[in-house]
Amino acid sequence: MPQPAIAPPTIAQTAERENYLNAKYGVWSWLLTTDHKRIALLYLLSITFFFFIGGFFALLIRLELLTPAGDLVQADTYNKLFTMHGMVMVFFFLIPSIPAVLGNFLVPLMIGAKDLAFPRINLLSWYLYIIGGVMMLHCMLTGGVDTGWTFYAPFSTNYSNTNVVEAGLAIFVAGFSSILTGLNFVVTIHRMRAPGMTWSRLPLFIWAHYATSIVQLLGTPVLAVTLVLVAAERALHLGIFDPKLGGDPLLFQHLFWFYSHPAVYIMILPALGVESEIIACFSRKRIFGYSFVAFSSIAIAVFGFLVWAHHMFVAGTSVYSALVFSFLSYAVAVPSAIKVFNWTATLYKGSIHYDAPMLYAFGFLGLFTIGGLTGLFLAAIGIDVHVTDTYFVVAHFHYIMVGGAVMGYLGGMHFWWPKISGKLYPEGWARLAALIVFIGFNLTFFPQFLLGYMGMPRRYYDYSHMPEFQILNVLSTAGATVLGVGYLLPMLYFLWSMRYGKPAPDNPWNAAGLEWKTPSPPPTFNFDEEPVVTWEAYNYDELDSPDKDAPRGEEVPVAR
């Protein structure tokens, strides 16, 4: 570790201590655990499984698009591939990714609690996720579904001859898993903070998860009831979404996007929280504008509920509503920009270290900015009409969801891996992987911006009437291969490090935050003694000052 000012590892103590990993053995000690840290690991395994399933579909999609002709799969299969890629990645990987793994592990640790407020409900939400996941797998194995992840009516309700109801129910069940996670976080953050852990001392990771939880709690039920209506309509032909029977397919789109636009913030907000932690630590500075960054998370959650109809500019909504939603979509960019500017200001004159988590954070910063700015293109009605349903949209949301959320997730996994596993990952490999992911990502998705702007529509399996698009598609497919390697690497060396990695010290990054003040891996109840917080968040100036070993008992005056 080329990290100065690191406390020497206390290997002898960490190796022998009892911790949450070795406290109990056996399958039931995992399947019936209520320890938030163990549940986080259960989630880690399950979402990794679904990530590779979704990735497999993505690989087939990119392979098909390597050549203009539809030669690998037929249209029906291709429709199912992109549908199941979307459903698996959105509902079974991205939505639970950071909150259910890192959030589950870290929220109680960061606020100095022994566990989440409702440990059994936490376990229940993992089981709901698994039930939903098994239903999704069953749906795939029995023919799959071809509606696109958006379930647009009346195709999904009247015409599709695939297993729409089961896919909808799978997502319905998984949705309650997400709701219960959000509920647990909100109550835990309100009620379980350690003495002295005031709201203004909370790590920004916690603020981000609080905002995420609000979206999960208030958005997901609307999707749930919409899916109930879709299933009922499909079974009984009620006419609620069928224009032939007086129903309104636009109502479906309103209800669907009322959840599914804020869902994007469920994916990105936790990554923004991870970003704040990493940038502060590896710049060795207090985050610039703490309260602005904190409240911008809340602002994103609130504004995020008011922009859904920008997905429907070409669907026949009124021009006036389009104008309002366009304006509000611009407004939601403001808090996101506040974050990016504050991170940049944090870097300014910081003592920057280029460890693997920071490389991911830098990657995130650039990709999120590109993804966000192209979102503004799409919020402008004139451009949106031009590029609707083209690869421009595909590239835009992958820059947010993959370039943003997945980069944040990987950065966070590296940053907290020593705490989670008690082992150090191999730094050289990790930096290489970060680089590969960054290059592979841009090679995959930047050509898609160009393709989309030139007019290549999304969801086409055959573009033989426009062979001039092949070269960019070949680049994109090549990039996807590189990206795949970049994603496999961390999985391999994380697994390797669990057995062969060097034991991690309690605080390998010399980072601020309560989670670093307990052993790695933490004991079952997180802290040997209940922590009492007397310092502000991100007190890096204090950690790095020469007399950092001096007792720290009194209030530290830091301007807020």
Next chain:
Amino acid sequence: MRPAARRSPLPDSTLIGLHHEEEHHPELLHHFADAQQQRDSASLGMWVFLATEVMFFGGLFCAYLVYRRWYFPDFAAASSTINMWLGATNTAVLICSSLTVVLAVWAAQTARRTLLIVSLILTMLLGMAFLGIKGIEYKEKFDEHHVPGASFSFDKVQVPGHPDQYANPHHAQIFFSLYFVMTGLHALHMIIGLGIFLWLLIMAWKGRFTPEWHTPVEIGGLYWHFVDIVWIYLFPLLYLIDRHK
């Protein structure tokens, strides 16, 4: 700020149901500092859950509002075929059950075990009466072929106040779809509520609730009140449309 006392490394497992080994109230779970914190958490948890429930029903109310505005005459005609008096009776039944729930909470707070048990039983009886009446209403609709689906029929039903105008069966079917989904999901919540109250009854029978610890009665009561309130909105929206003027 809560007291920082009384904490030691806990050797015990994290399996379900195992508690802190030190002396404390038997219902205090290991990860809470004190009973107050535990009760506040449970109560906040239920309020947050009810917020998600508001959004769950909110999607349906939104759909209802859109179609009621578009197809008001057809909705009024469809509404005139459901039995207002049964709905009104059910409203009264639920309001009474809210009273018995409040009595149950008060009985738990003041250690009146018999009253607690009686109130819980009364609440469940009222809940079952509601579901029974709802079942009668559903049966009526079934007999009249007003259940959406292949056998739905709504021919020649006049729009209230317009003797020359017949309701559009498609639009009436949308009304009945929303009627069945909304009241059906409400009934499902009632059934879950009955399950919760059965559990509360068993706990109360065993004498587990004390003035110090009766959180389940409180938050079970919150849930029951919420389900009642949903009905308070459903009744006028679904049953009283044709009495609009």
